[in-house]
Amino acid sequence: MDERGLAPDGTIAREGALDRVPAAFAPVVAAARARITETFACGRLHSAYLYGSIPRGTAIPGRSDFDALLALHEEPTEADRADARKIEVALDRAFAQIDGAGVALSSVRALLSDLERHDGGFFVACLCTPLLGEDLARELPRYRPTSLLARETNGDLGLLLPRWRARAAEAGTDGERKALGRSAGRIVRTGFTLVMPRWGGWTSDLDESTELFGHYYPERLGHMRMAALTGRTPTPEPAVLGTLLDELGPWLAAEYTAVHGAKTPRP
Structure with missing residues (x-):
């Protein structure tokens, strides 16, 4: 990645990685992985991603929040949203180093759709860090600052x-x-x-x-x-x-x- 956030071919490089997660936030990420896996079992979850300052390596203990995106096989239901809120509350209560937690939901169909190609798709491919499952970025294009x-x-x-x-x-x-x-x-x-x-x-x-x-x-x-x-x-x-x-x-x-x-x- 160069100083403008670009890969050698001029496309936008993915900005985060699990190996950039600050040590203070590693327990939060581990707990999130476990809770997501347990909560969205039985084939509901396709993949999970981190985004924001934690995977970018710039998070500050006590000030930064925890953000995740879950891509589900089917369109999110109210039950799915309720389960996501439970994860948010559990993480926020358990870890003083985060100032709130957010777990967003979408579907594989939506994220790979033509309508979301340059919004949700870009978000996954460039601004999200894979945490669980098969990375949807493999099915998305490389993006340029257009x-x-x-x-x-x-x-x-x-x-x-x-x-x-x-x-x-x-x-x-x-x-x-x-x-x-x-x-x-x-x-x-x-x-x-x-x-x-x-x-x-x-x-x-x-x-x-x-x-x-x-x-x-x-x-x-x-x-x-x-x-x-x-x-x-x-x-x-x-x-x-x-x-x-x-x-x-x-x-x-x-x-x-x-x-x-x-x-x-x-x-």
Whole structure:
């Protein structure tokens, strides 16, 4: 992998690996592997993946969360989601080194579909680290930092903002506002993918993403730095959330659509 996150052939390199997991998080990964195997037995699970700072090797004990994706043979049911939530709760309670756990669910059919080729498929092939089962990346293409990839990964910010604003209006506690603050990380990633084709590479690092964005949009850099800080250390301060959701977010959504177009609608 070069300094732009690319393989020698110019495609985006997979960013994580099990041998990059920091020692402090190795017990979390081992426990997750065991719980996933036990919970999703009887042929439900095709494969499981880690993503985020833990497989990238940048996780910080007590601050980083644990993220996993399970690819099921069939479409996820409410029973599957309930089982995933049980794993999340068990991991979060058992390990002080993680600040929350998330277990996302999808199906093999969805992840390999044409509709998800440049979103869920890209996510598995480049941003996920295999943990269990047969790696779906073998059935997916190699990806390049194109406008198509930008559009399909983050071209839906305009749809998300009204939901986030509604949550902000309904939030009654600091905890609820902090949880919403984590969405700022998505704003930073959208800012990065806006400029990704021009830069010609891939990164998931919030700070690097922010500064790369600022190279092309220096007048918006201050707000994007605020988003990166909020994504790392969520704040309950309404004024910060207001700036991100009412100022930076709408501008970014409009600019994104102008440059790359809107994401293909999902059912």
